[in-house]
Amino acid sequence: MKSALSCVVKGMSMGVRRVVDQSVGVPPLPPESFAEFYQRECPRQVRRATLILGSAEAAHDAVHDAFVAVFRRWDDLSVAGPYLERAVLNRCRDVGRRGLVARRKTPRPAADVAEIDTPLYDALATLPFSQRAAVVLRYYHQLTEVEIAELLHCRPGSVGPWIQRGLRRLRKELT
Amino acid sequence: MNDLADQLPEGRLSNLLREAAERVGVRPDIGAVVDETTVYPRLIERPNVHRVPSIVFLATASAAALAVGLAVVVPTVRDRSVDPGVQPAEVDPTYRNHTDVYPLLTDTPAWAGDLTANVLRASGATQRRLLALVARRGQDSLKAPIIISSGEPTTLDVADGESLGDVAGYPAFLFGDAGALRTVLVTDADGAVLLALSGLAEPDVLVAVLEAVTVHESDSAPTFTIGELPAGLDVVVEPTVQPRAVDSFGIATSADATADGTLAIEVVTDLSDLRFYSSRDGAPDLRSIFIGGTGEQLTAWYTMPTADSVVLAWKLDPGIALVLTATRDGITPSEAIRIASDVVLTDQATWSDAYDAAAIIAATEASD
Numbered sequence: 001m002k003s004a005l006s007c008v009v010k011g012m013s014m015g016v017r018r019v020v021d022q023s024v025g026v027p028p029l030p031p032e033s034f035a036e037f038y039q040r041e042c043p044r045q046v047r048r049a050t051l052i053l054g055s056a057e058a059a060h061d062a063v064h065d066a067f068v069a070v071f072r073r074w075d076d077l078s079v080a081g082p083y084l085e086r087a088v089l090n091r092c093r094d095v096g097r098r099g100l101v102a103r104r105k106t107p108r109p110a111a112d113v114a115e116i117d118t119p120l121y122d123a124l125a126t127l128p129f130s131q132r133a134a135v136v137l138r139y140y141h142q143l144t145e146v147e148i149a150e151l152l153h154c155r156p157g158s159v160g161p162w163i164q165r166g167l168r169r170l171r172k173e174l175t
Numbered sequence: 176m177n178d179l180a181d182q183l184p185e186g187r188l189s190n191l192l193r194e195a196a197e198r199v200g201v202r203p204d205i206g207a208v209v210d211e212t213t214v215y216p217r218l219i220e221r222p223n224v225h226r227v228p229s230i231v232f233l234a235t236a237s238a239a240a241l242a243v244g245l246a247v248v249v250p251t252v253r254d255r256s257v258d259p260g261v262q263p264a265e266v267d268p269t270y271r272n273h274t275d276v277y278p279l280l281t282d283t284p285a286w287a288g289d290l291t292a293n294v295l296r297a298s299g300a301t302q303r304r305l306l307a308l309v310a311r312r313g314q315d316s317l318k319a320p321i322i323i324s325s326g327e328p329t330t331l332d333v334a335d336g337e338s339l340g341d342v343a344g345y346p347a348f349l350f351g352d353a354g355a356l357r358t359v360l361v362t363d364a365d366g367a368v369l370l371a372l373s374g375l376a377e378p379d380v381l382v383a384v385l386e387a388v389t390v391h392e393s394d395s396a397p398t399f400t401i402g403e404l405p406a407g408l409d410v411v412v413e414p415t416v417q418p419r420a421v422d423s424f425g426i427a428t429s430a431d432a433t434a435d436g437t438l439a440i441e442v443v444t445d446l447s448d449l450r451f452y453s454s455r456d457g458a459p460d461l462r463s464i465f466i467g468g469t470g471e472q473l474t475a476w477y478t479m480p481t482a483d484s485v486v487l488a489w490k491l492d493p494g495i496a497l498v499l500t501a502t503r504d505g506i507t508p509s510e511a512i513r514i515a516s517d518v519v520l521t522d523q524a525t526w527s528d529a530y531d532a533a534a535i536i537a538a539t540e541a542s543d
Contacts, residue, residue, distance in 0.1 A: 035205055042203045047196035056199050067208045069334060090335040114198040120191055139185060140192035145427065146293045153330050155456060156293050157439030157500035160428045161484060164437055164502070170188065 034074050038067060041081070045088050051136045052092045052129075054121040056113055062091040085151055093129050123173035130154075131166035138163055276495055277424050277526030278440045282517040286503055287438035290426040292532035294539050295441060303396045308412040308450055309384060309404060310461070317411060317461040320454040321374035321384055325397045329371060333360055339378070343386050345369065349378055356457035359385060369397045375457045384408065412448050420445035422539060426530055436503025440518055443488075443496050449476045452488035452498045456480065466512055475515070477508050485511040491520060 042063065049059035066087035070080055077083055113121055124132050130152060137148045145159040152159070283290060304327050310320035336348030339359065346366075351357035351373075359381045361370040369390050372381050383405040391398045401410050425441035446452055453461050458478035466475045466489055475489035484502040491497055497518060501511050527533050 038205045038208065039203065042205075043201040046201045047199045050199045051192055051196055059199075060202060064204070064208060067205075069332070071208055086330055087332065087335075090332060094335060114195065117191075117195040117198060120195055135188075136192060139189045140196060142189070144293075145429075155439075155441070155498075155500070156295070156425065156427055157437075157441060157498070158456060160437035160439060161500075161502035167185070167188070 034071060037070075037080060041084060042067070045084065048136060048141060049088055049092050050113065051121075051124065051140055052089075052133055053095055054113065054125045058095050059092075062095050063088055065091050082150075086153070089133060089151055092133070119174065123170050126173055127166050127169055130158075131162045131169070134159055134162040135166040135170065275523070276442055276492075276520045277523060278426055278442050278497060279519050279521040279526060279529055280426065280440060280514070280517055281519060284436075284438070284514060286435040287501075288428050288435075290438065290530060291429045292526065292530035292535045293425050293427060294535055295423050295425060295443075296539075304417045305396075305398050305414050306412070306417050306446065306448075306451055307399075307401060307410065307414040308448070308454065309401070309408050310411050310454075311407050312409055312411075313460060315462065317450070317454075318459075319375045319380075320411065320450065320458055320461055321372055321376055321381065322451060322455060323384070323388060323399065323401070323414070324371050324373075325369060325390070325399055327371060329358075329360065329368060331358060331360060333362055333366060333368070336360060339382065342382055343388070345390065347382070347385065349381075357381060361385065361390065363392065370399060373457075374454065375459055380405070412450060415447050417447055418445055424526065424532075424535075436501065436506065438502075438514065439498075439500045441498050442520075443498055446496070449474075449488040449490065449496060452476075452496060453478050453486055456486065458486070462508075464508065464512065466515070475512065477511065479508070487511045487515055489515060491518065495520065 045063045045066070046056070046059050049062050050056045053059050053062065066084055069087050070077065070084050073083070074080065124135070127135065133152055134148055137143045137151065138145075143151070145156050145163075148159045149156040280290065305325045306327070307323045308320050309323065310317035312318070331350050333346075333348045336350050339347040339349050341347070342359075342361070345361045345363070348360045348362070349357065350360070355375070356373055357376060357378065358371055358373040359378070360368050361372075363369050369392065370385075370388065372385055372388075374381070376384075387402045387404045389400050389402060391400070399414060401414065404410065421444055423442040423444055425439060427439035427441075428437040443452055450461060453476040457480055459480065461476055461478050463474050463476055475487055477485055477487040479485050481502075483504050483506055484500065485506050485508055487499045487501075487508070489497060489499075497515070499511055499515050499518070501514065521529075523536065527536055
């Protein structure tokens with residue numbers, strides 16, 4: 001259940017829908033189209049999801065499904081960025097849940113991720129989803145604990161332990 | 176700095192992640208998104224399976240009644256009346272919503288590293304919310320408490336949940352993994368969330384509890400009552416209207432710190448019972464402990480979600496609850512209580528000086 005208190009989010013890509021306001025004198029910004037939003041958000045979402053899932057193919061699928069959900073609600077979303085962020089992470093969580101066993105049994109497809117990064121992805125794969133996501137959001141996206149808590153639907157106090165445990169495990173796996 | 180930090184500095188990890196991400200080949204395909212949405216829509220909206228039988232039943236019953244000239248009485252599995260006749264407990268009128276208190280730790284343990292300031296926004300939790308708590312009563316603890324709530328904001332999307340079909344006449348969706356916090360969301364026919372149940376419980380237990388709950392839909396906000404629970408489960412806190420949330424402040428170990436553990440202390444003012452705070456992130460068991468003071472301050476509630484973490488909720492002043500989350504190898508409830516005894520409430524200026532919180536305060540004021 002989501003905490004009754006949600007956290008301040010700053011510095012995050014908000015995907016604000018710019019609405020034409022006829023009441024002001026300055027020329028309004030044109031509303032952002034879905035195409036513009038997609039073009040801007042797709043690469044970063046795919047890259048982040050790949051780090052979390054350890055598979056570019058799975059990441060493309062998760063991001064695609066999230067964009068489908070956003071597109072369906074585009075007219076109702078005044079701010080689409082946070083919705084997309086959470087949708088991608090939720091789908092990554094689901095993909096991870098379904099795919100962990102399969103991944104252990106099946107070799108990584110050739111060229112799914114760059115070969116030189118395989119040790120990093122293998123190390124990340126040893127972390128539970130919450131730790132993996134928190135580490136990627138902190139050290140790849142440079143988000144604060146409060147921002148991470150908002151995205152992962154938890155209290156800020158939970159994020160620190162996840163990151164710390166995740167770092168310990170990564171250090172063990174990578175050194 | 177500990178030894179581990181030398182083996183993989185955080186800056187190095189950032190570089191590794193960034194370099195790996197830059198090597199990911201991205202294949203944008205907006206056409207597939209639009210096509211899939213407009214031509215081949217996925218089943219985002221769940222089928223309203225409980226409505227069909229009701230309509231069929233109503234039509235059948237009406238036809239039968241017309242045939243025999245009798246009034247139609249349609250039985251319902253669940254009471255969906257606007258006024259259930261049972262009013263939940265309201266907020267204690269003496270409860271104070273504090274917006275001007277800040278936690279200060281007078282003696283920070285070295286293992287917790289540097290503490291930084293943060294703010295918890297009340298956004299979304301300002302409407303009428305109803306919470307209840309059910310659990311098995313152990314000899315000296317509450318086992319795997321389950322929070323039942325209506326009106327509580329959630330970021331969970333039913334499209335991401337596992338459909339449980341209809342439970343007691345409502346579409347229900349399951350979230351969470353085995354051994355972790357699980358949540359069941361119950362929606363109305365339009366997909367709006369009516370009810371949420373969450374706890375460290377198996378899905379069948381959550382469903383059994385849900386079947387004992389009667390939802391009362393209304394024009395304003397849904398409420399609920401709890402009937403006969405499965406054997407062994409008791410209502411610990413009756414459905415109670417919760418105080419309106421306000422922004423509040425906390426301190427926590429910085430994620431950048433290479434400390435031996437983490438510590439977070441948050442002022443919380445939006446829930447009526449300490450046991451909600453101690454169990455909302457999942458509690459295997461919940462224990463009370465004497466911590467001194469007078470009146471409401473006498474009892475704190477704690478849980479150890481894992482072997483190396485403690486969550487402790489207590490009241491420092493009537494109406495002001497605090498939650499401490501400590502994670503460290505070998506941490507004990509006693510150690511958490513000792514840290515809690517070093518927490519004092521202070522004013523904004525002192526807090527800002529202690530935790531360099533000027534930027535946090537400015538951001539909060541700017542967003543108000």
